[in-house]
Amino acid sequence: MDTTDLETYQVQLSQVELALQTDTENAGLLSLRSELQELISLTQQSLAQAASSSRTDAVRKTANSTPSHTWTAGSDCLAKYSGDGNWYPARITSVGGSAENPVYSIMFKGYNTTELIKGSEIKALPANHQEKVSAPSKRKLTKAEDEERDRKKKRNEKKLEVKAAKAKEQLAKQATWQKFAKKSEKKGVHIAGVAGTSIFKTPDNPLGRGAYRFSLFERRLLDF
Incomplete structure (x- = not known):
């Protein structure tokens, strides 16, 4: 009717x-x-x-x-991730919108991902949440997050390569100097600073000044 x-x-x-x-x-x-x-x-x-x-x-x-739970900034919750539609632990960072239709800004725990979601996309943490914290569910990284992780990895690898190259260069210089010092000793040329003597010690022989100048030359080679 x-x-x-x-x-x-x-x-x-x-x-x-x-x-x-x-x-x-x-x-x-x-x-x-x-x-x-x-x-x-x-x-x-x-x-x-x-x-x-x-x-x-x-x-x-x-x-x-109408949400039965009043959510405020700083509240922990489960939030729906737009990337796959699954629920993950998150924290509310701010609340906007109107009283009838609030909008929440949340950050997923363990990630730097933030999203704006509605009240229907938030729910309370389960009673056994403490047990789940030790082994949280892992979601797939977004393309931007994956690219940022690769960039950081490449930067770290580049830094290690530069450090290794500098260490190798330093070792090569030391080996060159040691080789030069050994050749000089075989030829009877005393290199001040190698056998524990000072390059500023005044020699007793008549060629003292010349020996002093040669020691300075050797010192420059050492600095090189």
């Missing part, structure tokens, strides 16, 4: 009422009027019940859509 049926019954009743004005004792019209009045009453009751049920459903939907 709907409003169209009700309107039909009411029109029919008015026609019967009009006919009874000229034939007030007509048993058929009196019976029809009674039936129509009963139909109109039943239809009105049915429509009232349907309207009440609709209002109840609307209130229930509103209650279900």
Whole structure:
């Protein structure tokens, strides 16, 4: 039954009422009027019940859509990740939007990923969350996160290569000097600073000044 049926019954009743004005004792019209009045009453009751049920459903939907938990900045929760639709531990960093339709800025724990999500994409942590913290579920890195990780890895590898090259160069210089010192000793040339003597010690032989100049030359080679 709907409003169209009700309107039909009411029109029919008015026609019967009009006919009874000229034939007030007509048993058929009196019976029809009674039936129509009963139909109109039943239809009105049915429509009232349907309207009440609709209002109840609307209130229930509103209650279900309204978050039962009040989330604030700093709250820990489970949030739905847009990348795969799964739920991960997160922390709310800020709350925006309106009171009726709040928007939450969250950061997933263990990642630097932040997202803006609605209340329907947040839920409370499970009771056994402490056990899960020790072995949190891992989600796949986004393309940007994966590329950033590769860039950091390459930068670290480059730094290690530079350090290794410098160490190798230093070792080569030391080996060159040691080779030069050994050749000089074989030729009878004393290199000051190698055998523990000072390059500034005044020699006792007549060629002292020349020996001093040669020692300075050797010192420059050592610095090189």
